[in-house]
Amino acid sequence: xxxxxxxxxxxxxxxxxxxxxxxxxxxxxxxxxxxxxxxxxxxxxxxxxxxxxxxxxxxxxxxxxxxxxxxxxxxxxxxxxxxxxxxxxxxxxxxxxxxxxxxxxxxxxxxxxxxxxxxxxxxxxxxxxxxxxxxxxxxxxxxxxxxxxxxxxxxxxxxxxxxxxxxxxxxxxxxxxxxxxxxxxxxxxxxxxxxxxxxxxxxxxxxxxxxxxxxxxxxxxxxxxxxxxxxxxxxxxxxxxxxxxxxxxxxxxxxxxxxxxxxxxxxxxxxxxxxxxxxxxxxxxxxxxxxxxxxxxxxxxxxxxx
Numbered sequence: 052x053x054x055x056x057x058x059x060x061x062x063x064x065x066x067x068x069x070x071x072x073x074x075x076x077x078x079x080x081x082x083x084x085x086x087x088x089x090x091x092x093x094x095x096x097x098x099x100x101x102x103x104x105x106x107x108x109x110x111x112x113x114x115x116x117x118x119x120x121x122x123x124x125x126x127x128x129x130x131x132x133x134x135x136x137x138x139x140x141x142x143x144x145x146x147x148x149x150x151x152x153x154x155x156x157x158x159x160x161x162x163x164x165x166x167x168x169x170x171x172x173x174x175x176x177x178x179x180x181x182x183x184x185x186x187x188x189x190x191x192x193x194x195x196x197x198x199x200x201x202x203x204x205x206x207x208x209x210x211x212x213x214x215x216x217x218x219x220x221x222x223x224x225x226x227x228x229x230x231x232x233x234x235x236x237x238x239x240x241x242x243x244x245x246x247x248x249x250x251x252x253x254x255x256x257x258x259x260x261x262x263x264x265x266x267x268x269x270x271x272x273x274x275x276x277x278x279x280x281x282x283x284x285x286x287x288x289x290x291x292x293x294x295x296x297x298x299x300x301x302x303x304x305x306x307x308x309x310x311x312x313x314x315x316x317x318x319x320x321x322x323x324x325x326x327x328x329x330x331x332x333x334x335x336x337x338x339x340x341x342x343x344x345x346x347x348x349x350x351x352x353x354x355x356x357x
Contacts, residue, residue: 091141093148102150104319116173118159125283139177141336176308187353191317194306196345201278202295220249224262224271231275282341299344317352324350
């Protein structure tokens with residue numbers, strides 16, 4: 052999410068991970084893929100106080116019209132049955148259970164979402180927008196996850212890599228031109244030197260498929276990529292790969308986008324996310340998609356960090 056500022060970066064990272072037929076969400080999945088195929092089932096327990104925080108027009112209709120581009124796993128994509136699934140769909144199910152408000156999905160390409168929000172063609176964009184000062188000037192961003200760089204290793208984690216300094220002395224792969232290859236690798240070199248550890252051995256290659264292959268064939272001990280893309284690849288090929296969820300380098304919050312003139316909806320969504328954090332549903336969803344390192348302690352509206 053950091054390279055292209057938003058879900059588009061996750062799309063690039065996932066596509067680069069070699070999932071050549073992921074446009075429909077499941078056609079390229081190995082037989083034993085550990086991907087959830089339906090949204091999370093959440094027991095309904097409507098909180099009337101939370102529901103009352105939402106704008107009157109939404110409460111009256113009983114629905115939230117939410118834009119998504121369901122071609123970006125694991126945030127939002129389609130099952131073989133054509134249903135929208137993913138992290139976003141799980142949170143939608145949880146919010147429906149908590150508020151009684153149903154979700155009406157509006158499928159929109161990411162590059163059309165800003166204009167749609169400004170024109171109020173839908174209430175929110177469920178697309179993991181990275182929070183930047185520029186964006187908060189024109190949108191309200193309600194944070195719910197952390198983006199950042201994580202590590203992918205071979206199943207079983209034979210080298211015992213659990214934290215960034217464990218990468219010191221190992222061959223670590225990344226794709227040419229990515230933030231992982233440029234900024235993160237340099238930062239790790241400095242950390243290893245400062246800790247008196249052996250130098251990291253970068254393997255920078257042009258295609259992400261070659262990066263994956265390097266890990267699978269043990270020419271590299273680990274690879275670096277976006278945390279959600281790493282988790283998705285591990286779920287897609289659990290017989291080959293394992294994500295190191297205890298590693299998250301340079302985390303940046305991302306969130307749901309709401310029109311700038313609808314602060315009430317933004318505040319209500321933040322309150323609902325915080326209720327899900329408090330009751331444990333939030334943690335359950337992140338664990339379901341193998342991204343516990345994406346957890347935030349609190350949902351906020353427009354917490355500018357860059």
